[in-house]
Amino acid sequence: xxxxxxxxxxxxxxxxxxxxxxxxxxxxxxxxxxxxxxxxxxxxxxxxxxxxxxxxxxxxxxxxxxxxxxxxxxxxxxxxxxxxxxxxxxxxxxxxxxxxxxxxxxxx
Amino acid sequence: xxxxxxxxxxxxxxxxxxxxxxxxxxxxxxxxxxxxxxxxxxxxxxxxxxxxxxxxxxxxxxxxxxxxxxxxxxxxxxxxxxxxxxxxxxxxxxxxxxxxxxxxxxxx
DNA sequence: AACCTTTATCGTAATATTACGATAAAGGAT
DNA sequence: ATCCTTTATCGTAATATTACGATAAAGGTT
Numbered sequence: 001x002x003x004x005x006x007x008x009x010x011x012x013x014x015x016x017x018x019x020x021x022x023x024x025x026x027x028x029x030x031x032x033x034x035x036x037x038x039x040x041x042x043x044x045x046x047x048x049x050x051x052x053x054x055x056x057x058x059x060x061x062x063x064x065x066x067x068x069x070x071x072x073x074x075x076x077x078x079x080x081x082x083x084x085x086x087x088x089x090x091x092x093x094x095x096x097x098x099x100x101x102x103x104x105x106x107x108x
Numbered sequence: 109x110x111x112x113x114x115x116x117x118x119x120x121x122x123x124x125x126x127x128x129x130x131x132x133x134x135x136x137x138x139x140x141x142x143x144x145x146x147x148x149x150x151x152x153x154x155x156x157x158x159x160x161x162x163x164x165x166x167x168x169x170x171x172x173x174x175x176x177x178x179x180x181x182x183x184x185x186x187x188x189x190x191x192x193x194x195x196x197x198x199x200x201x202x203x204x205x206x207x208x209x210x211x212x213x214x215x216x
Numbered sequence: 217a218a219c220c221t222t223t224a225t226c227g228t229a230a231t232a233t234t235a236c237g238a239t240a241a242a243g244g245a246t
Numbered sequence: 247a248t249c250c251t252t253t254a255t256c257g258t259a260a261t262a263t264t265a266c267g268a269t270a271a272a273g274g275t276t
Contacts, residue, residue, distance in 0.1 A: 002234045002261035008159040009134035013141075021132030025264085026117035026125040029206070033121075036209050040216035043223060051116040056265050058224060063263095073216055077222045077273045080216035092207045098137070099200045101144050108148035108181055108188035110231035110264045133234085151253060164235050166254060171233095185243040185252045 016094045022067040027052060027060050032083065035070065040082035043072075124202045130175040135160060135168050140191065143178065148190035151180075 006014050022028060027050060034049055035041065047057045061081060064070045068087040072079045114122050130136060135158060142157050143149065155165045169189060172178045176195040180187045 002232095002259070004133060004135075004234065004261095005159065006134055009138055013134040013137045017132055017134040017137050020128045020137075024125055024129030024132045025112060026114055026121040027112075027264095029121045029125050029128075030117055032206070033209075039213050044221090047223090051113065052264095053266055054223075055225080055267075059264075062224085071215065072223095074272090075216070077220095079223065082215040083210055085210075085212045085215070088207070088210055088212075095203055095207065098140070099196070099203065101141075102191055102193075102196055104193045104196075105147050107179065107190040107193070108183070110229070112231095112264065135234095152251090155253090160234095161236055162253075163237075163255080167234075170254085180253095182242090185250095187253065 012094065016098065018067050019069065019091045019094070022064055022069055025060065025063075027057070028064055031057075031060060031064065032069070035081060035083050040080055042075075042078045042080055044078065046081070120202065124206065126175050127177065127199045127202070130172055130177055133168065135165075136172055139165075139168060139172065140177070143189060143191050148188055150183075150186045150188055152186065154189070 009017075023032075030050060031046055034046060038045070043058070043061065046061070047054045050057055052060075061070065061072070065072060068084055069091065070081050071084045072081045074080075117125075131140075138158060139154055142154060146153070151166070151169065152162075154169070155162045158165055160168075169178065169180070173180060176192055177199065178189050179192045180189045182188075
């Protein structure tokens with residue numbers, strides 16, 4: 001098979017997993033960190049910053065955009081990317097919710 | 109190609125990405141939530157809980173173990189799994205570090 | 217219109233992930 | 247010793263991801 005059985009899990013589990021999956025590549029972590037540092041920037045700036053080709057960076061950007069973590073606005077021939085504040089907050093909340101629900105008990 | 113260029117990124121970026129990737133599947137989110145709820149439990153309990161075959165659950169457990177998020181201890185013929193508190197804390201810190209570094213500025 | 221810049225998309229190849237059944241391995245129980 | 251239970255691993259098939267170069271598309275500039 002190879003197709004994740006998403007329909008068997010809750011919406012929350014799927015959403016969190018999708019976001020986490022989007023964070024699951026060092027290039028995308030680097031892109032997000034760069035966007036945070038720069039507030040917003042042109043796609044080309046990211047391509048310059050990363051050790052990857054333009055097409056690969058574009059794919060990573062699409063991946064981040066697909067789950068809603070970033071948004072791009074057209075500005076002439078270039079596209080300005082930035083983090084979507086609402087999606088970022090939602091990610092933060094559901095991650096915090098998961099991470100804080102574990103309270104360091106003795107292990108088995 | 110198809111092989112992630114991990115060597116081009118920092119250790120921190122790679123570590124966080126690896127952890128996030130491990131969270132990037134609803135079944136693994138469900139496993140972690142179950143482990144948190146139960147504190148610790150037998151592999152078989154997880155298999156019962158999830159809508160996946162025993163072998164698939166075992167693979168997901170191996171994935172979580174590979175990045176260190178959970179640990180298993182042998183107890184007779186069964187294996188008791190639980191969350192690794194230290195790894196959990198590290199994950200929490202590096203995620204919080206990333207998530208908190210973004211301060212809702214105006215987008216482009 | 218012809219050109220340049222910028223970014224997305226296509227095509228392709230390599231690798232990784234996901235899932236399952238079947239089998240092996242490890243350890244108790246009879 | 248022979249079983250039964252429990253979990254890992256193997257084998258396999260389908261799908262997804264990653265990366266790149268090449269090309270297309272979109273929008274300025276001359």
